[in-house]
Amino acid sequence: MKQLSPRQESILLLLKKFDFLTRDQLRYYFGLGQKRNANRVLRDLSDYLMSIRDGQQSIYYLSKLGREYVGCEKIRKKSSNVQHYIMRNEFYFYNSCPSDWRNEIKVSDGSSTVIVDAIYTKIHTTHFLEVDNLQSMAENRLKIKRYEELLSNGLLAEKLGHFPTLVWLTTTELRRIQLKELCGGLPVCKVFTYEEIKQ
DSSP states (O other): OOOOOHHHHHHHHHHHHHSOEEHHHHHHHHTOOSHHHHHHHHHTTTTTEEEEEETTEEEEEEOHHHHHHHTOOOOOOOOTTHHHHHHHHHHHHHTTOOTTOEEEEEEEOSSOEEEEEEEEEETTEEEEEEEOSSSOHHHHHHHHHHHHHHHHHOHHHHHHSSOOEEEEEESSHHHHHHHHHHGGGSSOEEEEEHHHHOO
């Protein structure tokens, strides 16, 4: 296996952490300049990457060789869920790439459990991000109910020193309104649409 440059290794490691990234997300993060230059950089890594077309964009993920190079156990494949990852990752960039950002974290207080799409800290406050892309509002309602249980049990707030801010990233203005209403029983809830946070 040939030795890659530090920047090439960093691209593979970022994909290990974030699963799927668009060309523009990689371009933004690594300061790759114009699209033509970004395409060249990614073409040089073609043995280590797989890509899928999404409109004008290419979305990248690690190939078998790429996973071996960075010791990634997770196998990602093209699926209807890719946009979920792209939305979540866009929110990471929108928030200036928090250093403590973690994806898909199981949070439990012993009686209630929720898998959070991402957790990060902003202004000394823990934020839980939920991405609402393809799931039904009924599924969202169930998830919010689990958050309400975590709130009423009090253990999570005790452990963190506060109850986390719940942040939703959704697709339409209508869904934003519905989610805000559903989260009325939680202390702090913010809802963004994907359109307003895109770089």
